[in-house]
Amino acid sequence: MRTFxxxxxxxLIAGLFAGLLAGTFAYVMGEPHIDAAIAIEEAGAPTHTHSDDPAATEAEEEPLVSRNxxxxxxxxxxxxxxxxxxxxxxxxxxxxxxxLRTTSDSYAALGLAAAGFxxxxxxxxxxxxxxxxxxGDPETITKRTISYLLLLVIGLLAVWAGVAAARWAEARxxxxxAWVRLAFGTAAFAVTVIAAYLILPAVNEVPGTFPATLLWQFRLSALGTQTVLWLLLGFAFAGLADRRLKPVGTVVPAATGGVA
Incomplete structure (x- = not known):
């Protein structure tokens, strides 16, 4: 219980550290693209009808949460x-x-972080x-959310299938x-993912007038934020866990002083 x-x-400490640095990455690399996308959205938004009520007009124009x-x-x-x-x-x-079949807790943590990512x-x-x-179309947000969550679960199942297939080959x-285990694992992972991609509905709601460069800059910054988060989480936890799990009070030869 004490170890857990x-x-x-x-x-929690590793996650906080990773989250803060991931937020910094998102702020530097992602926020400019969000501002540019908002400017495009506002430029293409229909003009509000005139209202005699200044309070109603102000409510329409002011966002619920400011950009700051x-x-x-x-x-x-x-x-x-x-x-x-x-x-x-x-x-x-x-x-x-x-x-995880490794004697190193650092490698175990890094492998688990890679699988999660x-x-x-x-x-x-x-x-x-x-x-x-x-x-994106607001009317399809429920459909898109459910499809995304389903694919997230399938992604974890695909990782499990890859590991299980590699171990089956090792036992069979x-x-x-190593290449045989890798081939079986990769094949099981790929088949699961490809089947999910074919079954789940495609979503393509990007307007033809939206700049492709800005679209992919935003997407890559979003992926980069997640990459930074998982990478730092894996390395931070690996270092902290390895330090925590080192045996304390190990008996050493008397010539070195007895107990370390």
């Missing part, structure tokens, strides 16, 4: 998300540690990439080379 509590605290408030909230959002993700990561590490971020992104303001063949 310590790992959980370290997961949104920028400040960005760091809060990424920090909270990072803390939550760090806690979940610590729980997953505790449950799966003995199944692929299943939770990369697989859904390739099918349903993020869209900036002025892109006598001392198979």
């Amino acid at each position: 509590s310590s790992l959980l605290v370290r997961g 408030g949104q920028r400040a909230g960005l760091f809060l959002a990424t920090s909270l998300y990072g803390v939550a993700l760090g806690g979940i990561f610590a729980v997953a590490f505790t449950l799966l540690r003995r199944r 692929i299943g939770i971020v990369l697989v859904p992104f390739l099918k349903y990439p993020a869209n900036p303001p002025a892109v 063949f006598t001392e198979p080379p």
